[in-house]
Amino acid sequence: MKKILSAGLLTMAAVTTAYADEVKVKDAWTRATAPGQDSAMVQLVITSKKAAKLVGIACKDANTSELHSMVMEGEMMKMRQVDSIDLPAGKAVDLGEAGYHLMLMGLKKPLAEGKKTNCEMIVRGADGKEQKVQVIAKVKPLTESAAHGHMHHH
Template sequence: MAISLQPLKRGLAAVALLGMALPALADTTVSDAWVRASVPHQQATGAFMVLTASTDSKLVGVASPVAKTVQVHEMTMNGDVMGMREVNAVELPAGKPVSLDPNGLHVMLMGLHDQVKEGTQVPLTLTIEDAKGVKQTLEVQAPVKPLTAEAGAGHDHAHMH
C-alpha cells in the first residue's frame, strides 16, 4: 500500500506561506522609565525613559491617570531662553535607542490630580505606531524619583531667567 505525501507537502507549504503573510508584531522596549516627584499643588511634572523599537515606529501618544493632560514635549534653546513645544510624534528608528530626558524630548504630565510622591509608581500608557500604521499600547510603571533627579549629564537651570 502506497501513501501519497503530496497533500501533506501542500498543507505544510500553505502553512509556511500563511506564516510569512502574517505581520510581524513590532516590539518596542522601554527602559530607565522614571517620573520626577512634585511638591504639593504643583500642576505639572516630567516623565523620562529610553525607547527602543525593533522596527521603524513612532511614539504617537502617552496617557496617565495621574494627570488631566499628557503630551510629549521638546525642549529648545533660543540663545539663553529655554522653550518647550508639543510634538505630535517621536520617531523610533529600528534598533536605535531614543532617549526622552530632561534635556530634550520628554513627557509632560499636566494638570496633576495629586502630588506625585517619591517612592511611588506612575502608570503610563504609551501608544506606538509602526511604519504600516499598526498601533500597539505599552503599559509602563515608572518609579517616582526625587525633585533633584537628573538623567545623564546634569542640566542646570540656574543660568535661566
C-alpha cells in the same frame, strides 16, 4: 582543569531564539512634585525593533498628557507639543538626550518620592498598526538632577 568555552556559545544560541517584545521601555522616571506643582516630566529610553513612531501618551495621574520637545533658546528652556517622535529600527532612543519628554499636566495628585506613576504610550509602526506600550515611571526625589538636563559645550 576543564575547559568551559562551549558554555558561552550555548547561551548565545538560546538568546537569539527567544523572541523579545517589539517595543521596550526602560529607565522611566519622573521627579517628585513640589507643593502646588501640577505638572511633571517623564523621561525614558525606548527601543522599537522596527521603525515606528511614538504618537500618543495617556497617564493615569494626569488630566492631560502630551509629547513635548525641549529646546534651549539662549538661557530659556522652551517646550512645545509634538505630534510624534521617531523611533528608528533597533535604536534605543533616550527621550531626554533626543530633546523630548512626556509631559503630564493637571496632575490629579502629587507625585511622591518612592512611588510610581503609570502611563500608556501609543506606538505606530510603518504599516500603520498601533500598539499600546505600558510605562511605569519611578518617582525620584525632588532634588534629583536631570541626568540629561545639562547642556554640554562641544
